[in-house]
């Protein structure tokens with residue numbers, strides 16, 4: 001550990017942070033193995049233990065070093081990277097990880113479809129093999145940041161005659177392929193953070209397949225689990241989240257205070273602190289090599305809490321709560337919600353219990369995998385996908 | 391950042407307490423005992439306190455204790471909560487011991503640590519850490535006179551730490567319950583597994599402690615409130631486990647009721663809250679052990695875990711259906727413990743009120 005901190009210090013001495021171009025600087029950090037220290041040498045890491053990462057991150061933070069864009073979508077950093085690390089070939093790891101880390105290349109996730117949301121394994125986008133390539137046709141939806149993405153992780157059906165979980169394969173899709181058509185979908189906030197993506201005759205080299213043909217569900221499960229942990233394990237300072245904005249308003253504007261709102265605010269403050277500690281405990285467990293199941297708990301609680309806090313925030317603003325900053329349809333480049341007004345946050349946080357798996361689906365997962373409760377009866381497991389009612 | 395995981399030593403401690411309680415204090419014997427005039431199993435207490443040395447966890451080694459910390463005490467309390475064990479642990483090993491230590495006593499605290507005597511703190515169990523110093527007992531001509539209601543574990547206590555108002559203000563006194571002028575009147579408790587009684591003092595001889603009484607009392611109550619959160623976690627954890635097990639075996643409409651989504655989702659939510667309670671109660675125990683960020687961590691844990699334990703017990707009762715309403719099923723013991731401990735050492739609302747000042751969110 002001290003070794004690593006010494007390495008960080010040496011790196012900082014050789015690479016001044018003042019005025020540095022973030023992409024170049026982060027690239028150097030990646031090359032020095034100080035990006036994800038538990039990744040292998042040459043792939044942003046030093047093969048160190050997972051628990052060493054925190055000390056490294058803290059040392060860089062303390063030095064005010066450029067950070068991977070915190071407002072960038074979690075998909076590249078939190079989901080594509082661990083999936084590529086686990087299932088990718090050496091060439092894939094070499095090609096994708098570095099620019100993903102530096103932020104040069106943004107990623108998006110082509111999973112959901114109009115007919116396949118919670119029941120993702122029922123998806124219909126087809127990939128048909130053509131020599132060294134696959135030809136992909138279908139329609140994806142709710143694709144966050146597809147309009148700025150260079151690459152996508154994609155799940156497609158490669159064998160419709162198998163039951164739904166077995167006929168899937170997982171690919172890296174080039175968003176610049178002429179067959180990819182990205183169209184904005186306007187959200188309840190007014191802006192278009194997500195998109196519809198039409199795939200027609202998209203050609204994906206077989207070298208861009210992650211995992212074996214037919215093993216797409218297994219690979220996707222890794223991605224989805226990492227998504228929940230990424231959302232859940234976020235370590236933060238006290239009042240770092242949305243509660244901070246409300247607390248600030250409360251402190252600065254005594255004229256808005258009422259007794260009823262006071263009790264609600266304190267309850268939510270306690271809940272926010274509880275969530276922060278839960279996430280911190282999850283992080284400590286991961287670092288100590290005891291990954292706990294708290295990731296799903298944190299994602300579930302996070303959604304409920306954010307929605308309650310932003311609801312309170314609008315009420316607290318009184319007359320101002322009636323106004324909205326701007327309904328202009330925009331296609332944002334990153335997810336900078338902190339600078340937006342209470343109304344925007346109220347609307348946007350409604351997505352927290354839907355995106356990355358709905359709260360209902362998370363409860364099903366907790367009931368099945370953690371509590372090991374008796375399963376609900378199912379009628380979709382052994383039937384070939386093509387024969388399923390859709 | 392505080393250490394929120396359980397150490398290996400703590401896990402071992404948990405395992406040995408759990409083994410002992412499973413063996414010596416299963417809920418069937420707790421239930422059989424609670425209506426008798428010996429609700430507390432003092433044999434079991436002797437094993438826990440003296441043989442296993444748990445009464446002296448907070449006490450430094452040079453005073454005959456184990457020199458452990460609030461982190462270990464919290465783990466013991468989780469297990470005692472999980473088994474709703476009727477023992478004077480809270481009164482003796484937590485409240486009286488913390489008060490004595492904070493007031494600089496070396497005599498009585500050593501006896502409590504050794505398990506030779508049982509102690510408690512003479513305040514109503516509902517007293518919050520931030521409450522005013524109690525004034526119901528006065529020092530007159532060097533003797534104590536007054537009355538204190540709802541004193542926890544008093545029925546079995548040999549010695550009481552009594553906050554009293556003397557000529558110059560707050561004082562703490564040590565009084566053996568066998569002294570002339572002491573009357574103990576048991577109260578029928580909502581929580582059958584934790585006893586309360588009224589203490590009456592009519593001109594009683596006592597030993598005055600030297601330390602700052604107000605600070606010592608507040609320290610004891612803060613420690614108590616922070617550690618009670620771990621006991622509440624234990625209660626909630628039992629409720630979740632027992633209910634999960636029950637709905638997995640009970641069949642209605644041709645399938646286990648645990649396969650109905652309405653129930654699966656309620657239990658999943660409860661599990662998520664219990665996971666948070668682990669983090670929150672660990673944070674409070676760690677804060678008490680290290681002395682940093684104590685007041686906020688305790689207020690958060692007390693508010694969160696009190697409400698969670700009640701919710702867990704109420705969910706457990708509902709999901710057990712009719713069987714949950716019966717005397718023969720243990721869930722009522724947990725409900726009584728949960729609801730009473732919600733009032734103990736400050737209600738959740740009282741703790742949030744304290745928090746409002748601590749984190750600068752005034753009314």
Ligand SMILES: Cc1cc2nc3c(=O)[nH]c(=O)nc-3n(C[C@H](O)[C@H](O)[C@H](O)COP(=O)(O)OP(=O)(O)OC[C@H]3O[C@@H](n4cnc5c(N)ncnc54)[C@H](O)[C@@H]3O)c2cc1C
Pocket residue numbers: 108109110111112116117118119141142143144145194351354355356357358359360361364651
């Ligand atoms: C802001 C936002 C960003 C997103 N970004 C992306 C992205 O980048 N890439 C991507 O691939 N997808 C993305 N999604 C899609 C998201 O993953 C899906 O919306 C989600 O999985 C739910 O699917 P659905 O919308 O089809 O709802 P449905 O699955 O139709 O669900 C409708 C309702 O039924 C409930 N329900 C469904 N099945 C069950 C069940 N078995 N038991 C109980 N209740 C059930 C759901 O919980 C929900 O309340 C995004 C969504 C949002 C809101």
